[in-house]
Amino acid sequence: MSSSSTTTTTTRLLMLKASDGVTFEVEEAVATKLGAINNMVEEEGSEDLICLPNVNGKFLGMVLEWCKKHANNNTNSDKGNDEVNKWWDKEFVMDLDQNTLYHLLMAADYLSGTELVDLLTEKVASMIRGKKVEEIRETFKIKSDFLPGQEEEIRKKNSWAFE
């Protein structure tokens, strides 16, 4: 899913290479929504090919898809834009399975995509909010590793949150 550049002709194109060799051609304005890439562009200047050995092509693609939407929506500056972005963000995280959410979050964090990290951590938080201890364990498949008796003690100290 490399990006087409049919709409704009003036912006510079960057090649991003993922860990599995998949490459993406993206406009600079889109890629620099990611802090890490912005830094590389500023430091290295002329280099058009950027290798990202810590990100898999599948997730890099998703991160770039998000960047593209946000870069596009930022250019035409009317008030409805925030709403459009919010709606689009909602769609973006709605059906993410946990595995994808995890890898996407790791990719966004590695690439310093602050806004995307915020969006995804909020999604994770929404999976915890209002849930009982057992439900959280089940959601994330977490096993309790407290010593015998320790959990009861901690539970007692946190009992205000169980009523």
Place this chain on the structure above:
Amino acid sequence: MSKSLRTTTDRFTSLPDDVAHKVVSSLSLEDVSRLSVVSRRCRQLCISMPSLNVDVRPYLQDATKRTRLMNYVERLFSLRRGVSTHRLCIGWFLDSSVNDKGGGEEEYRILSWLHNAVTCNVKWLVLYLRLKRGSAFSLPPCLIHSTSLESLTACVSINSILEFPSYSTIELSSLKTLDLWGVRIDESFGNWVSTCCKFLRSLYLKQIKETESIAINSSSITKLCITSMDYKLCHLQVSAWILEKMSLWWEFDSANNRTLQLSVPMLRMFVWKGNILRLPLTENLAALKSSASILFRSASTLTSQNLIRFYCDFRNLNHPIPNLFDKHSQVSYITL
């Protein structure tokens, strides 16, 4: 990344600390409290989160829960011994405290959290308090003694007063942003700003209460906002060498004995709202740099017999000059 290799393979606790902390920080303390029972790693994440959010709003009608929330905050602070608190956000309604007389005990506890946060090198502090009508809350002096605090926002409800501590320190402050609502300051405030706040960039004094005179001398602030609506402010003096944006909303009943002195050579934007009768301004604003612009938020207050002229150059403004001056006003502007 090595953390993702630990034995737990679930998709939450294997997140790196800073990402997991972001998740935990956006939860309510009740959720945090529950999460800390899930596993050892969860508990460690909950105790070590750098940002604490104390919000009383869900428990306004529930005295027991309210007390238990306070106990939990204290327990967290004691468990966190040594963990630095980057950000502390407190939202509390002292006016509706149901479980003690007058909210005195709750106020005491809030003060102790603030002390704790300062001890834990807090950088960001946000305090929103609702107080009983006519009452006052005194910010503890430890806040202005803190050398780590970079941003302080403190706000009290309308009809109550936020008391700013008197200047009594030579400790250099790291504050970059100071945002105070409903604040009463004394004359030492100006001294403190000019002596200790060498890094202060943005200063917001909104709804200033019972303060007659303010003098601000600063070589670092670039943004200043002052609003005074209780008719008490008489003298305002600002000397700020690199101030770029200033907004002033100043209401008073009589212009007698009011003075405004500005020495702001780099000012580029001046937004004014409120009563501006008879203020000796012409001279001062003539010193504005050529790209300065003056905006009026409420032109209606300009319908006075007093001719006030604003010297400024509109050539560098991208937008057409808005129709700010109504036809009865004698205010005029000229282009230099």
